[in-house]
Amino acid sequence: MNEPVGFIGLGVMGRPMALNLLKAGFPLVVHSRSRGPVDALVAAGARAEASPAGVARQTEVIVTMLPDSPDVQLVLAGPAGVFGAVRPGAVIVDMSTISPAVARDLAVQASELGATLLDAPVSGGEIGAINGTLSIMVGGDAAALERVRPILNAMGNAERVTHIGGSGAGQVCKACNQIAIGGSLAVVGELFALAWKTGVDPAKVREALLGGFAASRVLEVHGERILTHNYRPGFRAGLYQKDLRIALDTARAHNVPMPVSAVVQQLVNAMIAAGRADEDYSALATVLFDLAGVRHE
Amino acid sequence: MNEPVGFIGLGVMGRPMALNLLKAGFPLVVHSRSRGPVDALVAAGARAEASPAGVARQTEVIVTMLPDSPDVQLVLAGPAGVFGAVRPGAVIVDMSTISPAVARDLAVQASELGATLLDAPVSGGEIGAINGTLSIMVGGDAAALERVRPILNAMGNAERVTHIGGSGAGQVCKACNQIAIGGSLAVVGELFALAWKTGVDPAKVREALLGGFAASRVLEVHGERILTHNYRPGFRAGLYQKDLRIALDTARAHNVPMPVSAVVQQLVNAMIAAGRADEDYSALATVLFDLAGVRHE
Numbered sequence: 222m223n224e225p226v227g228f229i230g231l232g233v234m235g236r237p238m239a240l241n242l243l244k245a246g247f248p249l250v251v252h253s254r255s256r257g258p259v260d261a262l263v264a265a266g267a268r269a270e271a272s273p274a275g276v277a278r279q280t281e282v283i284v285t286m287l288p289d290s291p292d293v294q295l296v297l298a299g300p301a302g303v304f305g306a307v308r309p310g311a312v313i314v315d316m317s318t319i320s321p322a323v324a325r326d327l328a329v330q331a332s333e334l335g336a337t338l339l340d341a342p343v344s345g346g347e348i349g350a351i352n353g354t355l356s357i358m359v360g361g362d363a364a365a366l367e368r369v370r371p372i373l374n375a376m377g378n379a380e381r382v383t384h385i386g387g388s389g390a391g392q393v394c395k396a397c398n399q400i401a402i403g404g405s406l407a408v409v410g411e412l413f414a415l416a417w418k419t420g421v422d423p424a425k426v427r428e429a430l431l432g433g434f435a436a437s438r439v440l441e442v443h444g445e446r447i448l449t450h451n452y453r454p455g456f457r458a459g460l461y462q463k464d465l466r467i468a469l470d471t472a473r474a475h476n477v478p479m480p481v482s483a484v485v486q487q488l489v490n491a492m493i494a495a496g497r498a499d500e501d502y503s504a505l506a507t508v509l510f511d512l513a514g515v516r517h518e
Numbered sequence: 519m520n521e522p523v524g525f526i527g528l529g530v531m532g533r534p535m536a537l538n539l540l541k542a543g544f545p546l547v548v549h550s551r552s553r554g555p556v557d558a559l560v561a562a563g564a565r566a567e568a569s570p571a572g573v574a575r576q577t578e579v580i581v582t583m584l585p586d587s588p589d590v591q592l593v594l595a596g597p598a599g600v601f602g603a604v605r606p607g608a609v610i611v612d613m614s615t616i617s618p619a620v621a622r623d624l625a626v627q628a629s630e631l632g633a634t635l636l637d638a639p640v641s642g643g644e645i646g647a648i649n650g651t652l653s654i655m656v657g658g659d660a661a662a663l664e665r666v667r668p669i670l671n672a673m674g675n676a677e678r679v680t681h682i683g684g685s686g687a688g689q690v691c692k693a694c695n696q697i698a699i700g701g702s703l704a705v706v707g708e709l710f711a712l713a714w715k716t717g718v719d720p721a722k723v724r725e726a727l728l729g730g731f732a733a734s735r736v737l738e739v740h741g742e743r744i745l746t747h748n749y750r751p752g753f754r755a756g757l758y759q760k761d762l763r764i765a766l767d768t769a770r771a772h773n774v775p776m777p778v779s780a781v782v783q784q785l786v787n788a789m790i791a792a793g794r795a796d797e798d799y800s801a802l803a804t805v806l807f808d809l810a811g812v813r814h815e
Contacts, residue, residue: 384722385718385723386722397727401706404705405701405705414776416690432677435694475715478806509776514773
């Protein structure tokens with residue numbers, strides 16, 4: 222029989238991830254701020270706890286999936302938090318996308334309590350969470366990762382559960398991931414605008430480019446979204462703004478100039494200003510279309 | 519027996535492309551400014567002509583592969599140029615990367631002489647030229663493309679000879695290709711710098727990112743070059759600077775704001791300023807490493 226797993230944070234991502242753990246046969250002890258998702262998980266077989274500490278008291282492995290750094294700090298180190306009740310030897314797997322510096326700080330606090338914290342942010346969005354095909358980028362103790370690997374494999378693609386390095390390395394990798402996507406996304410918007418305004422079919426351009434060095438998943442997947450004006454998330458622009466903030470804050474803290482990502486951040490700010498926070502982040506292209514006077518709805 | 523083909527411009531790209539035409543059994547009439555490559559092609563079975571007009575007088579299909587817009591204007595419309603001797607019904611295939619506006623203008627001039635000009639720039643670099651695996655993006659008359667398709671297939675990947683649209687559309691597509699690569703290349707440099715300065719192994723980051731939405735040929739191929747400090751061309755940075763100028767000039771002419779590509783252009787200027795014009799354009803990352811104080815040689 223599988224060991225019981227704690228799961229804290231049942232939002233758009235956490236809820237399907239927790240359901241996949243149940244499906245894989247892991248008894249689940251859950252906690253979340255909202256009542257609805259907790260009820261849904263209890264209906265599916267999970268046991269609910271009223272606080273993060275209550276979850277920590279009953280489990281050796283605790284997964285957290287929360288929106289931002291302060292949420293993780295509160296759930297772990299706040300009142301009735303995990304750290305107040307964590308068992309020695311427990312492994313906390315924070316799958317949220319948060320600041321690498323905060324992840325490192327929390328890992329130090331966990332180790333002082335005899336527990337281990339892994340940062341294990343994911344890529345793949347809501348679809349990946351539902352299908353259990355997330356990529357998972359792990360920072361922290363390698364032995365702890367091996368212990369929880371079966372649990373991660375139930376939520377992600379086993380071949381894409383990657384140990385990147387020490388504490389915080391998973392979060393750095395996630396920041397790198399968001400930087401890579403942002404630059405590619407922005408130039409796809411720029412080149413589609415250029416094609417449209419010069420009277421060239423952007424679908425033909427996309428097709429030709431996918432056969433060469435310009436090929437990317439962003440051009441393939443998000444390029445298709447942009448051409449069909451399909452901005453249903455996917456991955457909400459508001460969350461992408463948060464992820465880019467983390468990436469650029471980390472760059473600032475380490476004096477890494479990122480001029481292209483800085484421009485991408487401004488374009489993301491414009492996308493949010495245009496009221497698109499709840500659309501898919503590929504709507505970034507619409508900012509460039511608006512600037513170029515390209516009609517796109 | 520195949521019809522004779524004219525080939526003008528036997529540089530780093532033109533020479534192996536012409537050799538592939540010879541290998542495929544096309545009798546070749548060649549012209550180039552430098553004596554050396556002409557001698558090499560003659561030794562391989564081609565006939566040399568002293569002027570572009572001399573080439574045009576003897577062939578129904580004329581391929582040009584030259585560095586920049588003024589070179590193509592001179593070879594076609596200049597003294598002893600192709601236009602002075604072109605046969606009615608001839609097809610001129612300009613495979614150089616030049617301004618879409620110049621390509622359209624030359625196509626109009628060709629049609630006034632009863633000939634057809636296709637713009638057919640390539641992607642794939644020297645390796646693609648040598649191996650005959652270039653991607654070819656074609657603008658202009660579709661029937662003319664069908665007539666010369668066997669010739670293009672001898673130089674490129676038959677599945678990647680794509681008709682994009684009317685005159686100039688091939689050049690617009692090539693500009694889009696260079697924009698897409700530039701944005702991706704710049705952010706790969708940024709994220710590698712971020713990884714290095716935060717103590718994370720960029721090779722692990724690259725590996726993890728290649729499994730998800732951040733995957734791109736640039737991260738795969740140029741990422742590998744950057745990690746191994748291998749900046750042998752490939753594709754010379756000086757030529758990439760020229761291609762980006764064409765892209766941004768075209769954007770300006772059509773009032774398309776391209777803020778990310780504008781930053782990429784500045785980074786390319788810095789790469790050339792650092793004395794790297796003859797290195798591969800993936801050396802763009804070194805500009806970001808220098809800015810971040812990352813040692814990288």
